[in-house]
Every structure is written in structure tokens, then in C-alpha cells.
Amino acid sequence: MNKSFQLFPDQASTLAGKVDALYFFMLAVTAFFTLLVGGLVIYFGIRYRRREGAPPPERFENARLEMLWTVVPLLITIVMFVWGAKVVIAGSRIPDNAMDVHVLGKQWMWHTQHPDGRREINQLTVPVGRPVKLTMTSEDVIHAFFIPAFRIKQDVVPGRYSYTWFEATEPGEYHLFCAEYCGTLHSGMVGTVRVLSEKDYQSWLESTPAGDESLEVKGAKLFAEKSCIVCHSQQAPTMAGLYMRDNKGRVGGPNGEEVQGVADEAYLRESILYPRAKIVKGFEKSYNLMPSFQGQLSEEQVMCLIAYIKTLGKDARQGNDILLGNKMQEQNPQRPDMSSQNSDPYKLK
Ligand code: HEC
Ligand SMILES: [Cu+2]
16 A cells, blocks of 8 residues: 555554554444434435425334334444443553563654663664563653554653553654654654564664663662662661552551552652652651652663662562672673672762
């Protein structure tokens, strides 16, 4: 098909076909009834038009007919509702094995960052056939992350994380847009999503420098530099195994209210920037309550700290693994040696 004039964007994700099937169904139903009702209005308008000397119109009622045109549309809209809900759920349930990518929107560009520290600007490179989870936030105003070919669009809001995911099905290059008016150069806030075959993706990984350090390593360093370690190795709750723990019964609101949810990225971010919003039970009266780090950490630094906390499994030992033990060092010899800092956890830069 002629690429310069395309009525519909490519179908390039697992979700695209599902969204389109529903869309075309609704389009067909709408077209059918528009033609039926419009056609009848015109036909009856002519057939029963007012004529000279005609008797006044009779009143006509038919309960069965009325039932019919009430129940049939009801059934059709119920089908649309159930089908639509299924598509929405498929689009919002993020698979567990998804690759993590961070997205930061700002006037007027998209920053994307892979867990290993690789960054791209106005570009996102992903392998085909693997689910990718996007954790997104904005540095200034509300943006919206929109990839038409994947049929995903999600607001990106300052001060909180939003999530979306996709699994690309076709290698190629696709448009990435900002879909929320965000200032004078909003229309220029565009980018490219590059979907590579697994082989090309591997060679891309090898050929591009991994940037500086991975997010986790940066996060581990920040954990020491910003003195999180000072409290969180002793008097404050452990970070070990915290990610995705159930908050119910474990954490309370500012006045001890019940709290729902799990310790996901959004919760960790809130705990760092607004520690008073939710307080771990038993620490309400702690003498060294956590200070707010709002204004002292950039969104990117918060992202790194979270990436680091996510790596700490249940058996991570505080004060040792928490300063990025040698385990990670062995896994990737290119990562900086943190052992000098390990020996003196309280040394701050
Ligand atoms: C002055 C001591 C102190 C410092 C410094 C500190 N924290 Fe805390 N932190 C606490 C205490 C006490 C709590 C438990 C009370 C609460 O939830 O606010 C806590 C709670 C948390 C929680 C929620 C824990 C849970 O189990 O839900 C996270 C996440 C966290 N801190 C991260 C950090 C990070 C990251 C830093 C560094 C940027 C940091 N903290 C610095 C004392 C501190
Ligand atoms: Cu924008």
C-alpha cells in the first residue's frame, strides 16, 4: 500500500489486531444503523408526505416493535461493552516477563532509558516479540505517549508514574508522538520506535556504548551519596524484597488509615519524595523520620534509586548488598568496582 497515504496505521503489536477488530465491528454496526435509519427517514418522508385533501394521520402503536428496537440495541451495546472491557484489560495487564524501559517526557522531547543505562532521545529501540513495559513520567507538563502502530496511548504526568506496555510483532520503524498539547513545539515532539529482530537487537546492543553506568549502579551510588544508607541499614525499614510487597496492613496513611496496593514504582517514588503520605507501621513515631527528598533528586535520580531497590531480593543483606555487593560486580566486570565504598558505608561524597 502507498505509505504516504494510509487510512489506518500499521498493525505492529499484539494489541493492534484486538483494538482494530473491535473498532471495525463498531464501525460496521454504526454504518448499518446510520444507513437503515437515514434511509427510512428519507423513504418515509417521501412516501408519506403531506398531500392535498389527505385524511389526518392515524395514531399507531405496537408494543412488540418497541420492545424489539429497545432490546436489540441493548444486546449490541452489551456486546460492545464486554468486548471493549476485554481489550482494555489486555492492554493494561503488564506481563511479568516484560522488559523494563523508562520514559521521561519533557518540553519537547522524549528520553528513553534501558535498564543497562543505554539512553536514546526521540527514539526507542526494542526487540520484536518481547513484551516491553514502559514506566513514564514528565519533567514539566502533561504529555502523552502515543504509538499509533501499536495502538497505545498513555498520559505522561509530572509528579507520578504511569505505565503502559506493548509487544511488537513486526520489525520496522514506527512513529512516536506526543498526543497532549504541551506548548509551542508540541507538534515537534515526535520520535521513532525501532523494532529490530532479535539478532539485529543483539548487535545493536553490542555496537552502541551502554552509556555510562546502568540505572541500578547509579542508584546504588545515590543510595550512599544521599545518605539513604545511613538510616536504611539500621533504624529504618529494609529495602530487601520491598519491591511489589503487599502494602495492606504493612503501611498506613498519615492518620493510620488502611492502605491498599503493592510497593510498585509509584509507591517507591512517593515514599522517597513524600515520605509522610504513607508510613510503614511501627515507624510512625520514629525519632528519625524520613525527610522528604523533593527538590533534591531529579526524576532521573529517583528512577535510578528505584531501579536499584528493585534489584534487592528478599535475601539482600542490608548495609552490604545494599551498597551493591560484589555479586553484581561479578556478573558484569564492566561495572565499576564499588568495594572501596563498601568498606566505609558512611563515607559520603
Ligand atoms: C533520616 C533517616 C532516613 C533517611 C536519610 C532516608 N530514609 Fe527512607 N525511611 C526512613 C524511615 C524511618 C522510613 C519508615 C517510615 C516511612 O514510611 O516514612 C522510611 C521509609 C522508606 C521507604 C518505604 C519503605 C517501605 O517499607 O515501604 C522507602 C522506599 C525509602 N524510605 C527510601 C529511601 C531512600 C531512597 C532514601 C535516600 C534518598 C531514604 N529513604 C532516606 C528513614 C530514612
Ligand atoms: Cu508533549
